[in-house]
Amino acid sequence: MKGTAITYFPEIADIYKAAETIKLIADQTPMQQNIRYSKQYGANIFLKREDLHRVRSYKIRGAFNKISSLAKEELQKGVICASAGNHAQGVAFACNHLKVQGTIYMPVVTPRQKIDQTKMFGGDWVQIILEGDTFDDSQKAAEIHCKQEEKTFVHPFDDPKTIEGQATIGLELLEQAKDSIDYIFVAVGGGGLASGLCATFKALSPKTKIIGVEPAGAPSMKTSIEKGELVQLSQIDKFIDGAAVQKVGKYTFPICRDNLHKMVTVPEGKVCQTILELYNRDAIVVEPAGALTTATLDDFAEEIKGKNIVCIVSGSNNDITRTAEIKERALLYGNLKHYFIIRFPQRPGALKEFVADILGPNDDITHFEYSKKSSRENAPAVVGIELKSSKDLEPLIQRMKTNNFYGDYLNDKPDLFQYLV
Numbered sequence: 001m002k003g004t005a006i007t008y009f010p011e012i013a014d015i016y017k018a019a020e021t022i023k024l025i026a027d028q029t030p031m032q033q034n035i036r037y038s039k040q041y042g043a044n045i046f047l048k049r050e051d052l053h054r055v056r057s058y059k060i061r062g063a064f065n066k067i068s069s070l071a072k073e074e075l076q077k078g079v080i081c082a083s084a085g086n087h088a089q090g091v092a093f094a095c096n097h098l099k100v101q102g103t104i105y106m107p108v109v110t111p112r113q114k115i116d117q118t119k120m121f122g123g124d125w126v127q128i129i130l131e132g133d134t135f136d137d138s139q140k141a142a143e144i145h146c147k148q149e150e151k152t153f154v155h156p157f158d159d160p161k162t163i164e165g166q167a168t169i170g171l172e173l174l175e176q177a178k179d180s181i182d183y184i185f186v187a188v189g190g191g192g193l194a195s196g197l198c199a200t201f202k203a204l205s206p207k208t209k210i211i212g213v214e215p216a217g218a219p220s221m222k223t224s225i226e227k228g229e230l231v232q233l234s235q236i237d238k239f240i241d242g243a244a245v246q247k248v249g250k251y252t253f254p255i256c257r258d259n260l261h262k263m264v265t266v267p268e269g270k271v272c273q274t275i276l277e278l279y280n281r282d283a284i285v286v287e288p289a290g291a292l293t294t295a296t297l298d299d300f301a302e303e304i305k306g307k308n309i310v311c312i313v314s315g316s317n318n319d320i321t322r323t324a325e326i327k328e329r330a331l332l333y334g335n336l337k338h339y340f341i342i343r344f345p346q347r348p349g350a351l352k353e354f355v356a357d358i359l360g361p362n363d364d365i366t367h368f369e370y371s372k373k374s375s376r377e378n379a380p381a382v383v384g385i386e387l388k389s390s391k392d393l394e395p396l397i398q399r400m401k402t403n404n405f406y407g408d409y410l411n412d413k414p415d416l417f418q419y420l421v
Contacts, residue, residue: 004230004250005229005230005250005251005253005254006250006251006254007254008160008251008254008255009199009255010160010163010164010167010195010196010199010200012199012200012203012204014160014164015164015167015168015170015171015196015199015200016171017164018061018065018161018164018165018167018168019168019171021064021065021068021069021165022060022061022064022065022165022168024064024068025060025064025093025094025097026053026054026060026061026064028172028175028176029048029049029050029052029053029169029172030048030049030052030176031046031047031048031049031172031173031176031177031310032046032047032049033045033046033047034046034047034282036281036282037294037297037311041297041301041304041305041309042305042306043304043305043306043307043308043309044179044307044308044309045297045309045311046177046308046309046310046311047284047294047310047311047313048169048172048173048310048311048312048313049313050169050312050313050314050315051284051285051286051290051313051314051315051316052316054093055086055089055090055093055117055121056086056089056117056315056316056317057086057089057090057242057287057290057314057315057316057317058086058166058169058193058312058314058315059083059086059087059089059090059156059315060089060090060093060094061090061165061166061168061169062087062090062156062157062159062161062162062163062164062165062166062192062196063081063087063090063091063093063094063154063156063162063165064090064093064094064097064165065161065162065164065165065168066154066155066159066161066162066165067079067091067094067095067098067100067154068094068098069161070152074152075098075100077149077150077151077152078100078101078102078103078149078151078152079091079095079100079101079102079103079151079152079153079154080102080103080104080105080142080145080146080149080151080152080153080154081102081103081104081105081142081153081154081155081156082104082105082106082135082138082139082141082142082143082156083104083105083106083135083138083156084106084107084110084114084135084138084189084241084242084244085106085110085111085114085115085118085241085242085317086114086242086289086314086315086317087154087156087157088104088106088114088118088128089114089117089118089121089317091104091122091126091154092104092118092119092121092122092125092126093121093122095122095125095126096121096122096123096125096126099125100125101125101126102122102125102126102127102154103126103127103129103142103145103151104118104122104126104127104128104129105129105130105131105138105139105141105142105145106118106128106129106130106131106138107130107131107132107133107134107135107137107138107238107241108130108131108132108133109133109134109238109241110130110241111241111317111318111319111321111322112319112321113317113318113319113320113321114317114319115128115130117317129141133238134236134238134244134245134246135156135241135244135245135246136232136245136246136247155249156189156190156192157189157190157191157192157193157195157248157249157252158190158191158192158248158249158250158251158252159192159251160251162192163192163195163196163199163251163252163255164196164199165196166192166193166195166196166197167195167196167197167199167200168196168200169193169196169197169200169312170196170197170199170200170201170204171200171204173310174200174204174205177308177310179308180205180207180208180308181201181205181208181308181309181310182207182208182209182304182307182308182309183208183209183210183211183261183300183303183304183307183308183309183310184197184201184208184209184210184211184309184310184311184312185211185213185293185294185296185297185309185310185311185312186210186211186212186213186293186312186314187212187213187214187242187243187289187290187292187293187312187314188212188213188214188221188243188248188256188263189214189242189243189244189245189248189289190245190248190249190252191212191221191248191249191252191253191255191256192249192252193312193314194210194212194221194252194255194256194260195249195251195252195255195256197210197312198210198255198256198259198260199255199259202259209261209262210259210260210261211260211261211262211263211264211296211300212256212260212262212263212264213264213265213266213292213293213295213296214243214263214264214265214266214292215237215239215240215243215244215265215266215268215271215288215292216237216265216266216267216268217236217237217238217239217240217244217268218233218236218237218238218240218243218244218245218246219233219265220232220233220236220245220246220247220248221248221252221253221256221263222263222264222265224247224248224253224257225253225256225257225260225263228257230247230248230250230253231247232246232247233246233247234246237268239268239288239325239329240268240271240288240289240292241287241288241289242287242288242289242290242314242315242317243288243289243292264296264299266292266295266296266299267333268288268329268333269329269330269332269333269334270295270333271288271291271292271295272288272326272327272329272330272333273295273330273333273334274291274294274295275287275288275291275318275326275330276326276327276330278291278294284313284316285316285318286313286315286316286318287315287316287317287318288318288326289314289315290313290314290315290316290318292314293311293312293313293314294311294313297309297311331386332411334390335387335390335393336386336387336388336389336390337366337384337385337386337387338384338385338387338393338396338409338411339367339382339383339384339385339409339410339411340382340383340385340400340406340407340408340409340410341380341381341382341383341407341408341410342354342380342381342382342383342400342405342406342407343378343379343380343404343405343406343407344370344378344379344380344381344405345378345404346378346379353403354405357399357403358396358399358400358403358405359385359396360387360388360392360395360396362387362388362389362392363385363386363387363388363392363396364385364386365383365384365385366384366385366386367382367383367384368381368382368383368384369381369382369383370382378404380407382410397409
């Protein structure tokens with residue numbers, strides 16, 4: 001599905017005005033050098049810690065700037081928004097702070113942590129409605145409600161005031177940086193933050209290159225830029241909920257198309273690896289969208305050597321109940337977790353033989369599903385095996401085949417894999 005872009009570019013004066021507004025409720029977030037990444041890439045890698053806002057994401061900037069700009073009559077009627085979670089918290093906080101009634105639509109699949117936080121920040125000033133499977137579904141429902149009630153829609157990314165609010169991150173970076181910034185890596189969902197940074201740096205530091213980063217399962221901006229027109233994706237992977245949209249903004253698309261140095265994607269599994277590394281090695285808790293920018297550094301290893309690099313850590317609203325899924329995706333991406341259909345001979349000692357003679361010394365069974373349903377010679381089981389090294393996979397398969405245990409490999413059969421595991 002295609003759409004029509006709108007020509008708009010933020011004025012630097014409006015971004016400075018937004019910065020004054022946001023100072024009322026948000027402190028400047030730190031720009032911290034990461035020693036581990038700096039050594040790894042031979043560059044000066046800094047993290048802009050937008051996860052340290054009171055709502056734990058940069059979305060408070062755009063939401064508060066937009067709602068603060070409304071006329072008294074508009075504020076009295078109330079506001080409506082749609083959000084995958086972070087914008088919802090920014091709107092909820094702004095509604096509570098400004099004493100404005102707000103209705104917030106969120107996808108049914110939104111992590112419980114984000115819903116609870118939105119309720120906490122909004123208090124009695126917000127009503128939460130769960131609608132649809134994606135952000136786009138929620139947005140459609142919110143827009144219908146908005147027209148019926150004649151309220152103001154507070155868009156999470158496709159609104160000039162929202163974009164100008166997000167753009168204030170750029171002002172802070174230029175104030176905090178001791179030297180010029182060569183590259184900025186920014187996560188892209190709808191494109192509001194990327195558009196704001198493009199505007200700030202085009203005006204104040206035009207040599208800085210801005211790299212947009214999307215999930216591989218939701219490449220809405222990259223696809224639109226490649227096709228030269230606004231495109232709506234028919235299907236997306238919703239795992240990186242903070243950056244998974246089917247269609248980017250009419251305002252944001254032309255800004256990103258004309259001003260981003262490059263638009264790239266990162267596999268969801270690699271993002272999961274990065275989440276675990278940031279937690280285990282840097283004691284930084286990020287949500288999936290917050291790990292996008294550091295997850296792509298490998299792809300720019302040669303290009304960024306000796307440069308000053310900033311990665312925007314966009315948010316940390318991660319639900320701890322997702323940890324098992326994050327680990328699973330990371331292991332699958334790293335080629336360390338494998339699922340098989342194993343044909344077990346229906347005789348005593350078959351499982352013991354499999355464990356002793358087929359598995360390697362460092363292999364671990366993490367999933368086992370078996371039931372004897374017939375008197376046939378062999379009975380199948382679904383077995384998940386975690387390896388110490390990806391190099392152990394082929395020898396493992398060969399031992400299975402040699403000893404007549406091998407039935408099928410499920411990792412490369414996505415439909416069957418999703419159904420069985």
